Amino acid sequence: ACGDAPDEDKKGSAKSDFLPCIVSDAGGFDDKSFNQLSYEGLKEAAKELGTDYKDVQSKTDQDYAPNLENLVGQGCDLIVTVGFALSAATVESAKANPDIEYVLIDDAADNDFDGNKDADNIKPILYDTAQAAFLAGYAAADYTKTGTVGTYGGQPFPTVTIFMDGFKQGVDYYNKEKGKDVKLIGWEGNDKGVFTGGFDANEKATNTAKSILDKNADVILPVGGPIYQGALTAIKDSGKDVALIGVDADFYETDPNTQSLVLTSILKNMKTSTIETVVAAGKGDFDPEAYVGTLENDGVGLAPFHNFESKVNPSLQGELDKVKQGIIDGSIPVTSYLDK
Amino acid sequence: MSTDMKTEFGEAPKGTPRRFDGVLREIVAGNAMVAVLSVVLAMVVGSLMILLTDENVRTTAGYIGARPGDFFSAVWTSISDAYTALFRGAVYNTNLQGFQGRIRPLTETLKFSGPLILAGLGVGLAFRAGMFNIGGRGQMLLAGAAAGWVGVNADLPIVLHLPLAVLAGALAGALWAGIAGFLKAQSGAHEVIVTIMLNYVGYYLVFYALSKQGLLQAPGSLNPKSEAMPESAILPKLLGDRFNLHAGFLLALVAVAVVWWLLNKSALGFRFRAVGENPDAARAAGIDVGRTYLVVMLIAGALVGLAGVNQILGTTTSGVTVDMDAGIGFDAITVALLGRSRPLGILAAGLLFGGLKAGGFSMAAAEGIPVEIVLVIQSLIVLFIAAPPLVRAIFRLPKEATA
Amino acid sequence: MSDTKITVPVPADAAEPVAVPLRTALKAPIMLGVVTLLVALLVALGARSGDTTFQLAAETDFFDLPEITLPSTATVATLVVLLAVCTAASALLVSRGRRTPLWLVGLFAFLAVTAFLTWAAAGDSLTVVGLLGGSITLAVPLVFGALGGVLGERAGVVNIAIDGQLLFGAFAAAMVGTIVGSPWGGLVAAMVAGGLVALVLGFFAITYFVDQVIVGVVLNVLVIGLTSFLYGQVLTENPDKLNAPEHFSRLPIPVLGQIPVIGPVLFRQTILVYLMYVAVAVVAWALYRTKWGLRVRAVGEHPKAADTVGIKVNRTRYTTLLIAGLIAGAGGATYTLVSVPQFGEEMTDGAGYIALAAVIFGRWDPVRATLAALLFGFASNLQLALSVIGSPVPSQFMLMLPYVVTIIAVAGLVGASRAPAADGVPYRKG
Amino acid sequence: MTLELRGITKRFGPLVANDRISLTVNEGEILALLGENGAGKSTLMNVLYGLYQADEGEIFLDGAPLKMSGPGDAMAAGIGMVHQHFMLVPVFTVAENVMLGNESTGFAGTLDLDAARQRVREISQRFGFDVDPDALVETLPVGVQQRVEIIKALSRDARVLVFDEPTAVLTPQETDELMEIMRQLRASGTAIVFISHKLREVRAIADRITVIRRGAVVGEASPTATNAELAALMVGRPVELTVHKEPAQPGPDALVVRDLRVTDDAGHSHLDGISFSIARGEVLGVAGVQGNGQTELTEAIMGLQAHVHGSIRLGEHELVGRSVRKILDAGVGFIPEDRQVDGLVGEFTIAENLMLNRSHGKPFVSAGTVRTGFLEDFAQQKLTEYDVRASGIQARASQLSGGNQQKVVVARELSRDLNLLVAAQPTRGVDVGSIEFIHKQVVATRDAGVPVLLVSTELDEIVALSDRIMVLYRGQVVGIVPADTPRETLGLMMAGERPEGGAA
Numbered sequence A: 001a002c003g004d005a006p007d008e009d010k011k012g013s014a015k016s017d018f019l020p021c022i023v024s025d026a027g028g029f030d031d032k033s034f035n036q037l038s039y040e041g042l043k044e045a046a047k048e049l050g051t052d053y054k055d056v057q058s059k060t061d062q063d064y065a066p067n068l069e070n071l072v073g074q075g076c077d078l079i080v081t082v083g084f085a086l087s088a089a090t091v092e093s094a095k096a097n098p099d100i101e102y103v104l105i106d107d108a109a110d111n112d113f114d115g116n117k118d119a120d121n122i123k124p125i126l127y128d129t130a131q132a133a134f135l136a137g138y139a140a141a142d143y144t145k146t147g148t149v150g151t152y153g154g155q156p157f158p159t160v161t162i163f164m165d166g167f168k169q170g171v172d173y174y175n176k177e178k179g180k181d182v183k184l185i186g187w188e189g190n191d192k193g194v195f196t197g198g199f200d201a202n203e204k205a206t207n208t209a210k211s212i213l214d215k216n217a218d219v220i221l222p223v224g225g226p227i228y229q230g231a232l233t234a235i236k237d238s239g240k241d242v243a244l245i246g247v248d249a250d251f252y253e254t255d256p257n258t259q260s261l262v263l264t265s266i267l268k269n270m271k272t273s274t275i276e277t278v279v280a281a282g283k284g285d286f287d288p289e290a291y292v293g294t295l296e297n298d299g300v301g302l303a304p305f306h307n308f309e310s311k312v313n314p315s316l317q318g319e320l321d322k323v324k325q326g327i328i329d330g331s332i333p334v335t336s337y338l339d340k
Numbered sequence B: 001m002s003t004d005m006k007t008e009f010g011e012a013p014k015g016t017p018r019r020f021d022g023v024l025r026e027i028v029a030g031n032a033m034v035a036v037l038s039v040v041l042a043m044v045v046g047s048l049m050i051l052l053t054d055e056n057v058r059t060t061a062g063y064i065g066a067r068p069g070d071f072f073s074a075v076w077t078s079i080s081d082a083y084t085a086l087f088r089g090a091v092y093n094t095n096l097q098g099f100q101g102r103i104r105p106l107t108e109t110l111k112f113s114g115p116l117i118l119a120g121l122g123v124g125l126a127f128r129a130g131m132f133n134i135g136g137r138g139q140m141l142l143a144g145a146a147a148g149w150v151g152v153n154a155d156l157p158i159v160l161h162l163p164l165a166v167l168a169g170a171l172a173g174a175l176w177a178g179i180a181g182f183l184k185a186q187s188g189a190h191e192v193i194v195t196i197m198l199n200y201v202g203y204y205l206v207f208y209a210l211s212k213q214g215l216l217q218a219p220g221s222l223n224p225k226s227e228a229m230p231e232s233a234i235l236p237k238l239l240g241d242r243f244n245l246h247a248g249f250l251l252a253l254v255a256v257a258v259v260w261w262l263l264n265k266s267a268l269g270f271r272f273r274a275v276g277e278n279p280d281a282a283r284a285a286g287i288d289v290g291r292t293y294l295v296v297m298l299i300a301g302a303l304v305g306l307a308g309v310n311q312i313l314g315t316t317t318s319g320v321t322v323d324m325d326a327g328i329g330f331d332a333i334t335v336a337l338l339g340r341s342r343p344l345g346i347l348a349a350g351l352l353f354g355g356l357k358a359g360g361f362s363m364a365a366a367e368g369i370p371v372e373i374v375l376v377i378q379s380l381i382v383l384f385i386a387a388p389p390l391v392r393a394i395f396r397l398p399k400e401a402t403a
Numbered sequence C: 001m002s003d004t005k006i007t008v009p010v011p012a013d014a015a016e017p018v019a020v021p022l023r024t025a026l027k028a029p030i031m032l033g034v035v036t037l038l039v040a041l042l043v044a045l046g047a048r049s050g051d052t053t054f055q056l057a058a059e060t061d062f063f064d065l066p067e068i069t070l071p072s073t074a075t076v077a078t079l080v081v082l083l084a085v086c087t088a089a090s091a092l093l094v095s096r097g098r099r100t101p102l103w104l105v106g107l108f109a110f111l112a113v114t115a116f117l118t119w120a121a122a123g124d125s126l127t128v129v130g131l132l133g134g135s136i137t138l139a140v141p142l143v144f145g146a147l148g149g150v151l152g153e154r155a156g157v158v159n160i161a162i163d164g165q166l167l168f169g170a171f172a173a174a175m176v177g178t179i180v181g182s183p184w185g186g187l188v189a190a191m192v193a194g195g196l197v198a199l200v201l202g203f204f205a206i207t208y209f210v211d212q213v214i215v216g217v218v219l220n221v222l223v224i225g226l227t228s229f230l231y232g233q234v235l236t237e238n239p240d241k242l243n244a245p246e247h248f249s250r251l252p253i254p255v256l257g258q259i260p261v262i263g264p265v266l267f268r269q270t271i272l273v274y275l276m277y278v279a280v281a282v283v284a285w286a287l288y289r290t291k292w293g294l295r296v297r298a299v300g301e302h303p304k305a306a307d308t309v310g311i312k313v314n315r316t317r318y319t320t321l322l323i324a325g326l327i328a329g330a331g332g333a334t335y336t337l338v339s340v341p342q343f344g345e346e347m348t349d350g351a352g353y354i355a356l357a358a359v360i361f362g363r364w365d366p367v368r369a370t371l372a373a374l375l376f377g378f379a380s381n382l383q384l385a386l387s388v389i390g391s392p393v394p395s396q397f398m399l400m401l402p403y404v405v406t407i408i409a410v411a412g413l414v415g416a417s418r419a420p421a422a423d424g425v426p427y428r429k430g
Numbered sequence D: 001m002t003l004e005l006r007g008i009t010k011r012f013g014p015l016v017a018n019d020r021i022s023l024t025v026n027e028g029e030i031l032a033l034l035g036e037n038g039a040g041k042s043t044l045m046n047v048l049y050g051l052y053q054a055d056e057g058e059i060f061l062d063g064a065p066l067k068m069s070g071p072g073d074a075m076a077a078g079i080g081m082v083h084q085h086f087m088l089v090p091v092f093t094v095a096e097n098v099m100l101g102n103e104s105t106g107f108a109g110t111l112d113l114d115a116a117r118q119r120v121r122e123i124s125q126r127f128g129f130d131v132d133p134d135a136l137v138e139t140l141p142v143g144v145q146q147r148v149e150i151i152k153a154l155s156r157d158a159r160v161l162v163f164d165e166p167t168a169v170l171t172p173q174e175t176d177e178l179m180e181i182m183r184q185l186r187a188s189g190t191a192i193v194f195i196s197h198k199l200r201e202v203r204a205i206a207d208r209i210t211v212i213r214r215g216a217v218v219g220e221a222s223p224t225a226t227n228a229e230l231a232a233l234m235v236g237r238p239v240e241l242t243v244h245k246e247p248a249q250p251g252p253d254a255l256v257v258r259d260l261r262v263t264d265d266a267g268h269s270h271l272d273g274i275s276f277s278i279a280r281g282e283v284l285g286v287a288g289v290q291g292n293g294q295t296e297l298t299e300a301i302m303g304l305q306a307h308v309h310g311s312i313r314l315g316e317h318e319l320v321g322r323s324v325r326k327i328l329d330a331g332v333g334f335i336p337e338d339r340q341v342d343g344l345v346g347e348f349t350i351a352e353n354l355m356l357n358r359s360h361g362k363p364f365v366s367a368g369t370v371r372t373g374f375l376e377d378f379a380q381q382k383l384t385e386y387d388v389r390a391s392g393i394q395a396r397a398s399q400l401s402g403g404n405q406q407k408v409v410v411a412r413e414l415s416r417d418l419n420l421l422v423a424a425q426p427t428r429g430v431d432v433g434s435i436e437f438i439h440k441q442v443v444a445t446r447d448a449g450v451p452v453l454l455v456s457t458e459l460d461e462i463v464a465l466s467d468r469i470m471v472l473y474r475g476q477v478v479g480i481v482p483a484d485t486p487r488e489t490l491g492l493m494m495a496g497e498r499p500e501g502g503a504a
């Protein structure tokens, strides 16, 4: 079918000449995780600013430097880089191009470990996800009927294990407070835990989830992009009543397939942070100060129960609010790799 | 892939190694025309994919009946922009100021081709002795980890430190590949299986080392990554700090020369080729076939190892990661095959692939064209070059007289 | 002509016999010894107390099977002794010039695995059914891929493109399965996709005599490039309409599924697993028992001989390759129609290369290749099961397990294997 | 029934393998084709059998033109062929090989192996063969494999049968049996084309003889012609058919083999305690049907066998347990029985093949580098000396004809100082001209004082060259006899019968 020709080229519309850009890590922009959320944030910010944007995906670690270099060559004014893996390349590029603003997601940009970021024009954006995961752990422990909850990750990266760490602390805290003995499968701390070995949704992910369900867990927290798809399959296959906990974004909204399964999600508001940072930079207010998302500043949080509202203990939400308060005021300590 | 077909069966084909050759020799015989046309053909297919990604083309296609001119000009712009970006990224960038800036892409191409040539030599050399080395990934990882470990932990002046780190890498690569050679020699274990498995084992081994304080993980860090390399262990830049091209490329050129000598002039290479072409005759002529498998894998592993060294001490000096092989271990197979397992062929194939890689980054950044297109173009080039009669038929060239 | 009398050989005088070691036969006892030592070392260095429980029954079982609880340390110690006995038996046999029988190796493997499990799962319990059942699911794409590989190579075409066939199959299954709205449509599409890759392989390798290794390796790259491209450009544009296939769900077989242990392991699987059983049986039967199979094997062993009896060599190779592609493609469907309900870039993660290893490991025999794939699946699943229990070994070493097991098996037990004689050699007529 | 080839021309690139050849074969007649290596005999037969398409010319069966697009058509027309290089699948059983392409099937394409077995038995019975239908072809001695080829051809009721050098691998007895079969077939009306380099056989059985040289028919000969006449016609010059040699001047024993035992990986015994010695300047011929341990004997001496017990002493050196390289360095020259498998690297040039077993040092290698100049001079010299017909020293070995390949191997082995020469089947498949040359070289080597171990299935060759003859049967020495022992006695010994007067 042939449509009508447009009267005028739409590209001619007025634009700011600010050019924000983004580089993914090896996971790509469809990782259902931080690359995707940051990318969506950048797109939205560009729309809000009325500017063009450029994006490139990396396939391997060796792509970061050339990708950054080529973006610099394209005249980007701000470059968002996603993930700790890009840290070194970002620092290098930032040092070489002091006029360009950089936003590094999920890493402190401190490769010499002196406690300070290594280039002034980088804004590191970090999330103390353990705090939110702590709440999820508490909720899971309260929800479980079998007395067993489980988790598994893609690979033992700190940005992954921080979820598992917080989750474990939440379960432990619940056990201590309530004198219960809810068991956590899949994470013992110190890198000992269950990992699929990669961030692909594949049979390994499914089987990993299945093994955990075999141990009688009825709440499961998969951490690492699309590997939660494996849990979906495993849950459906098992025919059991198992609840899923999402990560990064509220699964209830981002993946409607999960609506009947998702107990809650551990939120990392990367989209919002990206939008805010990029829009501010576009308006000339780039603030290179590091940002750490916490429960207090709503950088991290716990999603609503949605369909599970009726299935959880009526008192749970109240307890969670109290725990959250405790974490914010420091009376309930939550540790993570960010405290070093 | 066996070689123990015995006598009496007349013309029953013997062994594999020759399979890597017959057709390949034809490639040499085929003229440069076929090579050029293969590239053209692959680019044409690439163009179709480029068009698919271009929104302008898609929208104008929507009203092609109403204003076909729009469509065709969009098509033209799309393709020419893409390949211009490829050229600008790989050879010469007219957009930049000054000759130095403009020629920079060429130096990037050379930088990218360095490890491809080194690893390609490793795969190709093993091929010549009848060993199919799919273990480039593992060998690069182990080599990079070893070089990185020496880089981070030794405190020496550059004249000692750098060679020591390079050597450590080559040695680690050699040992890792040597396992496959050793097992083949000792128990006949098929090198294809062993090298594939060693890729994974090597990956997790390096991963473990990178996750362990005191082994390779940067002190105080929790990420699976080592410290950055110190100045004294970094391959020097060849054209000053403005260019990324480093001495790894020289290493590759030297390796080409050495492997050329090895294969064509040395007694050892003579034995490699003899074993690769006919292990039975080699054995009857007093050549220790098992030992040859081991030796060739050691050298091949060292070469692939140098590709890993090139990455850690040259291209990405910010530290060892589990992803540092960047698929080069597998690309090397294609490079070696395209280069017909001959050193100069591998040099040429490595340069071509290096250029496509450099250009691919530029296409992605400038035109938003997915880098997968480069993969597709690469593989099509190899396929077409390997099938001259097909290319001739497509372009209706006269048939070459069969030898 | 000095001697007219017939000389009869004199019996040997004291020439001392110099024996060259029976290397091939010695491999088995050496390997068994190494494994025994490793297991013993585990116990010595990492003694773990507590009981180990093996759960035999699945929860939904018809019969109630008891759990077996064993004192960990004592059991492992006993098993190590048994392992040592097996090793000694093997060494004894070899010293008498015999070979180590397969059943002994099998028994040894069973004991070694049990010992390892008992040790690793001390203080915890292990679901045997889950362990075995999961092994099968993990092996499904490998088995299909290996069958495809075996068929191709039996006809004389080295099929390195298995990975490409799996990946393209997975892609087609996801996309078509979603569009058609039925997993069956997806399965058919996956097979067609695998067949397509095979035909391209045939086109270059058979018609144009291009080196089969080159074509195979390159096709894998090409398929990665194409599927990743289409994924990024097409599937992600509208994932709900293009990349959300409906699933094959589990389909327990009524009576068989109720057999203790075997039932839940073998007969409470998805339709693809049952298809796999059928495929293995049919391929094995067709290859060894039918006219077609005889011709395929002839073409792979000695194409010229086949030609002289009027068999169309290249046509046979094409059809066999096509069938191989269809089978491998079906294996690809597992990724998107069983494992997870969507396609992801490079989601086969090199499984095709593992399938290739299974082909060689299985000595180009469909049943043996299947067993090799199952061994790999078992080792992978063992790794998972143990890390879920919370094994004392760091996760990276657990993840290495299947690959290390394969190397040990290939080096220790299989050794040199002989491919079809004409494997990889293009056939040109005079 | 009459088969007629008219003006057949077949080219391989620039090479004209068959140049307007015309032939006729009639029912109940044996036509022999003679010609030196590479004359084009097999090519012509492959055209006849549909394996090759002729560039020009036609084939007529009973006056009607035959359209041939493949062997299928030939078989359908009743043409069968026993190929020079066996067309058997080594890993198949006899029955499977015989049924291949002509399978009887049951339900759903299932093979009917029983029918095939039955057919094998039937034909075996008719011609008095002893062939187990279920034996794997690769485990069979070549003589039996030859029979399988024949059964295969007969099982399709061929009216025209082509035998392309069927006797190259047979013992005298087997050859006689084959001749008998051919006579039987002729009597039953089959037309036969018979190719052989052995003039004696040709004269014994042929009704007519056609001689081909360089692709073209050069003449007809009658079976009554003398060997010398036939040879001259074939080669185009007079050929010396008998080996002239002086009586041996044996020196002290140089090679002493004591109680040699060889087993294979599976533990089967191939040599069962054999002992013998060879003196300097003496040729010991090893006769025996192939598969009775000859291969294992030569390979054991060369260090190529894995499981060897006993003693092989060459002068001061014990050879058992040494590496091949050390054995070669001890001055042992080796002409392997299959030049293409063990003797040459096909993809290597002639020059490279000439240095194949001396790649570790002088004179071809110094400081790890091949001395190219030296090698080329050397190769050039050997090319002339041994009259190797090739485009040059850079020609690949695989491009040479069999006779010339054999000359390259012989040149390599004889161009260094030897203390022992092991020659296995040195003239297999080689034409009379080249045989003459190789035989002279072997005698010259002996006369230079080198002990020679000669293994051949060709009794003529053994008798002509040897000073003493050792007969092997089932891995044991039946006896060691003088060279003038009657052929009948040798034949019986090869069948395992101990000669009279010899103690066990």
Ligand SMILES: Nc1ncnc2c1ncn2[C@@H]1O[C@H](COP(=O)(O)OP(=O)(O)OP(=O)(O)O)[C@@H](O)[C@H]1O
Pocket: B267, B268, B271, B286, B287, B288, B289, B291, B292, B295, D325, D359, D360, D361
């Ligand atoms: N026969 C052989 N088969 C395979 N590899 C060999 C053989 N001979 C030597 N090599 C390899 O080539 C290398 C250098 O060759 P060279 O001839 O110097 O060996 P070599 O062992 O020093 O010789 P020699 O034993 O005569 O002293 C050796 O170190 C060895 O790795």
Ligand SMILES: Nc1ncnc2c1ncn2[C@@H]1O[C@H](COP(=O)(O)OP(=O)(O)OP(=O)(O)O)[C@@H](O)[C@H]1O
Pocket: C430, D012, D015, D017, D035, D036, D037, D038, D039, D040, D041, D042, D043, D044, D084, D401, D402, D429
């Ligand atoms: N497929 C082929 N391609 C190229 N040349 C060939 C081919 N087959 C045979 N030739 C050449 O054609 C010529 C005739 O070969 P042919 O095999 O017919 O000889 P022949 O008379 O049977 O010799 P022999 O007595 O050694 O068996 C030889 O020069 C040979 O090298």
Ligand SMILES: [Mg+2]
Pocket: A109, A110, A111, A112, A113, A114, A115, A116, A117, A118
């Ligand atoms: Mg810092």
Ligand SMILES: [Mg+2]
Pocket: D041, D042, D043, D084, D164
């Ligand atoms: Mg011939």
